[in-house]
Amino acid sequence: MKKLSLISSALLVAASFSFTVPASAQVTLTDADRARIEERKNRRTTLPGERVGRGVTRAFELYNEEKVDEALKVLLEIRGGSDFDNAFLARFIGNLYATKDPKQAIKYLEQATKPDLLSFTDQASSLKLVADLQSMENMHRDAIKNYEAWIRFTGENDPDVYLRIANAYYQLQEYQKVLTPIDNAIRYAREPNRQHYMLKMGALYESRNYPKTIETVETMVQLFPEERQFWVYLANFYTLVEDYQKSLSAFQIAYNNGYLELESELKMMGQMYANNNIPYKAATIYEKYLKSGKIKKDRTMLAAVASNFQAAREFAKAAQYYGELAALTNEADAYRRQGFAFMSIQRYNDAIKAFEAALARDSSNSGRVHMSMVDAFLNQGKLREAYASLQQAKRDSTTARQANSYEGYIREKARVKGITL
Template sequence: MNFKYTLLAGVIVFTFAVAPLVHAQDEDADALAETVGDTVGIDVGFSIPSPDEVRAIRDRRPSQAVSERVGRNIMEAFELYEEDLTQEAIQVLRGTNARNDFDRAYLARFIGNLLASEDELDEAIAQLERAVDFNILSFGDHGASIRLLADLNLQHENYEEALQRYQEWIQFTGELDHEVFMRMANAHLELENYEQVIPFARKSVAHQETPNRNPYILQVAAFYETQQIANAIQVLEEGLEVLPGEERWWGQLGMFYLLEEELEKALATMELAYLAGYLNRENDFRALVQMYSNLGIPYRAATVMERHIESGEVQGTPRNYSIAARSYHSAREFNEAAEMYTQAIAVAEDDEDRRDYYRRRGDALLFVDRYSNAAEAFSNAIQLMDPDDDTTGRLYMSLAEAYFYAEQYGDALAAAENATRYDAHRRNAESWAGYIRTTAERRGVDLD
């Protein structure tokens, strides 16, 4: 799954409300006109009427009423609808003989609304298109029909048509509805018109009464798709100023800082999110561990990894245990490193990994003078090696060292002599063997 759909999955949810089935009142038009007017500096590619222009549009609309016979059928259909007999209501309306365009438009709108409530989208769209095309309904009814038509097309994934209808609605009503701008941004994202996502999403932000996460998500997705990571960072920073409780954004911001190689900002952001309890995915914990390592804080890297393996939030894989082990090793916490390598060995799936972890465990144990344990680890590693592999010589050298410091001189000598069989280590192994004999003789140990 790519970033866009990972980011959006389960986040942006639109609800599509069916327009009122009764006649929309134009008395609200004056209040609506007070809310319209373009947002300075955000160009959405078309003009938006001013309040005065909206009033003029409203005043030019005809003032009509349905004929008496059609009105009776409409009331009957409405009563059926209120009794949850929607299909019966639709049949009543379909059987109504309209004698003029206004009746036809009103019936088409009513039927379209009912079909939309039944999720019969194709037919609902066709009826609403018919109602809108007559262009004869009142200001409120005509505007509501266009808006519902846009919403249904978006729901039906007719993105181009949805965009056209939303623009028509805005240019008819002049209304600056943040939800509509957000839906237009979403349609552009689905069409991969990434540059067009931004102005509509920002327009949505500008007209929100309360902060909403979705316009920010849409912008981040668009900027990510066009590899404008710095702009994505700016959007997340703005979003977190107004929505600091959006937990996943903190981790995403940290990862974007990392992409831009702003390592200190990346770590500071991820650490803040971690301490606040906002990180809850394995990838987030692993990213934090990597940041600690990159910035030379290995102990924190190790403890975070170990803690979340133990909690089950990070899988106890050989790789994850070995990351914790290497971090402990870098922090010179050799006992802890050795323990993590033991855990890695227990879950390793192939001999190559096991012998590497045994070797590393032995190296760690040498640093804390646990020579017998180190010798055991090196011996186990050798048992998993191909005797003809030249790197086996290095393991025999390490084994000789462990036995020597454990004062097991006979075993140390045997290991050194085995190492002489490998060209890359012969000279050092022969020197070791000589030193072991000398030391043993000085200490009264008979190696013969």
């Protein structure tokens, strides 16, 4: 197996940490700082003493034989003859520990970097590695300190380092402090990075700054139009500011591109049609995915599809789904609503059956139901049945006055037709 160098192996371990959100923090550098950085880069290289050099060489050999513990034992037994030797040695010990014991790695790397005696490259890589290890160990404030030390030391605006600083602030739930670093990560990135914008979106959302959250996601869908989830985010975030028209537009774009996959997304799009007073589209979306099985057929969804068909004046469809709702729940209200839908399309016999089913299950709203039955019977010319239902409606205080006003009309109608009530 090909061996990695000790340094690259340690850095690989650090790079394997999962940073799922972007980061960045601005460190201002003066002209004096930049002059110091240049001077530091040009400092003459210092070499370790012979004893340290031999020990490090032996440790390398053992490391390449995958004998990490033995390599550490060699290094830990060495005593350097100078401050540089000790820093040089501590760096290698820290790099080895990074593969197995992050806390020990942090201890030795901090010893290595504190006197600032290593070469420019070694000092920079050690500062970054110790910060990475601290992030892994949830030592986020210490990580921020060392990432910022790396920026001051190198003078570089590395978007990945900004990403990690911002991530540390995010983990600390200091969401406002995420924003400056993440903007720097965005600024210095060679090309737009999804993670940067995801972190900014998350920080703004957690800060309850919904208008800025929306602005960020609007940028995201422009930069990454193929990311289906970003369109869903945008549509949902518009609802936070009650901009239902824009929410619907975003859902429509996502739907037309095949980006809506989850039940919750399809249900939300239907809800946006309803919120924008387009009940027919809401109902047909619900109906389509109820039939396909992508939306679960339950009480809530059957009521939604039925009520939206009702609002769209598609009364036959409304009656159908109120019937399914009634069959599922056995609730009187579902039968009652089905009856009203049947009345709207003059299917009076069906309406009466639905009203009777409602009365059989719940008598608390009986007056209104009986009055509806009066209308259904009258429309069929069934005066005796209408009169009988009217007497039932008179027993309910909420409909007694209305029923009394009907009674004279029905009696006169029956007298003219020679019908005995």
